[in-house]
Amino acid sequence: xxxxxxxxWSVYVTAVTVIGIVACLFLLWFSGKAxxxxxxxxxxxxxxxxDLREMNNPLPRWWVGLFVITxxxxxxxxxxxxxxxxxxxxxxxxxxxQLQAEIAKGEADIAPIYARFDSMTPEDMxxxxxxxAIGERLFMNNCSQCHGSDAHGSKGFPNLTxxxxxxxxxxxxxxxxxxxxxxxxMPPMAAAVGTADDVKNVANYVLSLSGSPNDSVxxxxxxxxxxxxxxxxxxxxxxxxxxxxxNLTDDIWLHGYGENAIINMVNNGKVNQMPAQAQKLSxxxxxxxxxxxxxxxxxxxxx
Amino acid sequence: MNVPASTAGKKIIPVVASPDKGPIAPPPGADEETxxxxxxxxxxxxxxxxxxxxxxxxxxxxxTQLVFYGxxxxxxxxxxxxxxxxxxxxxxxxxxxxxPQDFVxxxxxxxxxxxxLFLFTAVAGRLWCGYACPQTVYTEIFLWLExxxxxxxxxxxxxxxxxxxxxxxxxxxxxxxxxxxVGLWTGFTFVGYFTPIHSLGAEFMxxxxxxxxxxxxxxYGFATYGNAGYMREQVCKYMCPYARFQSAMFDKDxxxxxxxxxxxxxxxxxxxxxxxxxxxxxxxxxxxxxxxxCPTGIDIRKGLxxxxxxxxxxxxxxxxxxxxxxxxRGLVKxxxxxxLSKHWTNAQTLRHVLRPxxxxxxxxxxxxxxxxxxxxxxxxxxxxxVERDRGTLARIVSGGRLExxxxxxxxxxxxxxxxxEVSVEGLPGxxxxxxxxxxxxxxxxxxxxxxxxxxxxxxxxxxYPIHFTVKSAPVSAVVTEKSVFIVPR
Numbered sequence: 001x002x003x004x005x006x007x008x009w010s011v012y013v014t015a016v017t018v019i020g021i022v023a024c025l026f027l028l029w030f031s032g033k034a035x036x037x038x039x040x041x042x043x044x045x046x047x048x049x050x051d052l053r054e055m056n057n058p059l060p061r062w063w064v065g066l067f068v069i070t071x072x073x074x075x076x077x078x079x080x081x082x083x084x085x086x087x088x089x090x091x092x093x094x095x096x097x098q099l100q101a102e103i104a105k106g107e108a109d110i111a112p113i114y115a116r117f118d119s120m121t122p123e124d125m126x127x128x129x130x131x132x133a134i135g136e137r138l139f140m141n142n143c144s145q146c147h148g149s150d151a152h153g154s155k156g157f158p159n160l161t162x163x164x165x166x167x168x169x170x171x172x173x174x175x176x177x178x179x180x181x182x183x184x185x186m187p188p189m190a191a192a193v194g195t196a197d198d199v200k201n202v203a204n205y206v207l208s209l210s211g212s213p214n215d216s217v218x219x220x221x222x223x224x225x226x227x228x229x230x231x232x233x234x235x236x237x238x239x240x241x242x243x244x245x246x247n248l249t250d251d252i253w254l255h256g257y258g259e260n261a262i263i264n265m266v267n268n269g270k271v272n273q274m275p276a277q278a279q280k281l282s283x284x285x286x287x288x289x290x291x292x293x294x295x296x297x298x299x300x301x302x303x
Numbered sequence: 304m305n306v307p308a309s310t311a312g313k314k315i316i317p318v319v320a321s322p323d324k325g326p327i328a329p330p331p332g333a334d335e336e337t338x339x340x341x342x343x344x345x346x347x348x349x350x351x352x353x354x355x356x357x358x359x360x361x362x363x364x365x366x367t368q369l370v371f372y373g374x375x376x377x378x379x380x381x382x383x384x385x386x387x388x389x390x391x392x393x394x395x396x397x398x399x400x401x402x403p404q405d406f407v408x409x410x411x412x413x414x415x416x417x418x419x420l421f422l423f424t425a426v427a428g429r430l431w432c433g434y435a436c437p438q439t440v441y442t443e444i445f446l447w448l449e450x451x452x453x454x455x456x457x458x459x460x461x462x463x464x465x466x467x468x469x470x471x472x473x474x475x476x477x478x479x480x481x482x483x484x485v486g487l488w489t490g491f492t493f494v495g496y497f498t499p500i501h502s503l504g505a506e507f508m509x510x511x512x513x514x515x516x517x518x519x520x521x522x523y524g525f526a527t528y529g530n531a532g533y534m535r536e537q538v539c540k541y542m543c544p545y546a547r548f549q550s551a552m553f554d555k556d557x558x559x560x561x562x563x564x565x566x567x568x569x570x571x572x573x574x575x576x577x578x579x580x581x582x583x584x585x586x587x588x589x590x591x592x593x594x595x596x597c598p599t600g601i602d603i604r605k606g607l608x609x610x611x612x613x614x615x616x617x618x619x620x621x622x623x624x625x626x627x628x629x630x631x632r633g634l635v636k637x638x639x640x641x642x643l644s645k646h647w648t649n650a651q652t653l654r655h656v657l658r659p660x661x662x663x664x665x666x667x668x669x670x671x672x673x674x675x676x677x678x679x680x681x682x683x684x685x686x687x688x689v690e691r692d693r694g695t696l697a698r699i700v701s702g703g704r705l706e707x708x709x710x711x712x713x714x715x716x717x718x719x720x721x722x723x724e725v726s727v728e729g730l731p732g733x734x735x736x737x738x739x740x741x742x743x744x745x746x747x748x749x750x751x752x753x754x755x756x757x758x759x760x761x762x763x764x765x766x767y768p769i770h771f772t773v774k775s776a777p778v779s780a781v782v783t784e785k786s787v788f789i790v791p792r
Binding site for chain 2: 031032033034035044056058059060061062063064140144145146147148149150152153154155157251252257
């Protein structure tokens, strides 16, 4: 009860609790007997409206015993658990402590299940039904919010089931992504590219890289201006996984398809972030999850 | 407090003393005294009884206990016929497999139970209490064991009053042994409805039951032992909620255990050969057997009392006495208030059973039973839940198609693997882009992500109702579930 700013409330709560319990005991004691006129027919002699009589049906004494037990229980409970104002109780119980104990117990419970996966390769794990089931649950609880429950992603959130990887698709790289998170950063490049017209030309060149519909004249004009982009995306536009720069030559459009989307990207840039999971998940869980994600594009296990 | 003799302007209705209840007003000169409002338990020693109603009671004891003790041992295919698997959240009842989603059937059973209670109570009083209630049934079994070890009422009373000697010790020990054995067996059987009883039996023998199984066996066993061995009528009188509200369903045409006061009074002992007319006596010989056999310790001759559970033990024992005396049976019998006061014949009494409230209860009860059975009969062999994906609202995929993602939970209630075909309708050109066929194992429930696609210009931006149709094989059935397809701007 450290929330109280002064000791007054602690004393107040203690007093209300103790007085309440003592009052119950008092009531129990004094309601056991009553002064009444007793007739010999088990009525109390009280008569209303001429013929309405009060019966004397005493409470069985064992039931009074149950009330006494609740009072004893209250005393024992308050001695062991917090309840009397600031008193922490003999057991020193706290809800935080209970939570910690339950987390520790939960981790101890699942440790043997994960121990099975220690010696397994990601390839083996991706085929293992138990690992798959655990991976699916971890994915549903931690990843599906952004990447979708079918892992196909959506605008701004990468599709995990294709062969296109921003930061590398090996199991080790996926584990690294999960542990540390990723920041995908494209700075605004309009100034480096040139005029608004140049930007439009570059956009058409980018479209031409993947064979998408484009204005070939503008694309040809945009080609030399692409040098500003090549630092990250490479001279051939195939991207760079070390920097997280997307491949521009495939038909995958993470931030939108078409001339306008590309112009927007060049003008404004984009900061995209995948949060780190190392704080939330244990290394064993990360490993199972990584092999589950890896399985999407490598074993055909994805559905 | 007494009624003041003269309340200003108020007319005092004189109170008339009824013959067997003593004066209503306290006798003149009576003093106020301190009375205890808590009462020590007075042990009741019911005498064993045989007769028509007793046979019925024992028949119901055997019937209910045959079902209770026997049912968990029945096998059905590869599993226990009746098993409430709380861990896996599946209830198996013969060929039915119920999911938590079928909870409405529990409501149905409770409604049927309540209406049956109303109906039977309106017709013939506390039939449930007297014949089928577990409290009555186990008390009956425990009383029988008590009689086996300690003898009938008088022997038990004599021995309890006497000193502790070897005879008393071993008889009490034998009784305790039998009581505890029946209690434990009952607790074990109870747990056997929730844990497969064969493996539970093996664990029980090896003393290796799990902590919760052990707890519930002991808890339920102790409850049986305590309630049937010691609490007995106290449960009915002080703890049972049904006991109190059942009297609200009584009316003057309800069959109740009654004492025919006109015929019985004035009561008194007499020789078998004596002529009643000359002695000016009624048929009641005041043998007090009706009080001795009563499991709740009341005197039925004082009229209907809330403690009466309607078991008919007093009627049985009185009939044997009447026969011995050469009198007509039925001084204590099932009759109605109207029948007694209006001197109806049995046929007249029975004719009054069919009164509006009974017909209404019967009608509603039948309607609920039929509705429940029909619903169970027509129940689809699997269930489908459709949940729109919470991660992605809608997306455009390569090929320029709009895609929405759904998660379908398919719950197979059959004990064979089933294959399901998913299709979708609601918009022109709407297709399922994932594998539309999926297999779900026996009594399994599976979540499956399903992608649904629409051509890019297939619909204006907005939300459209669509329907998933899921077909199953080999058990052919169709379930349709609705959802929405979202077309983004």
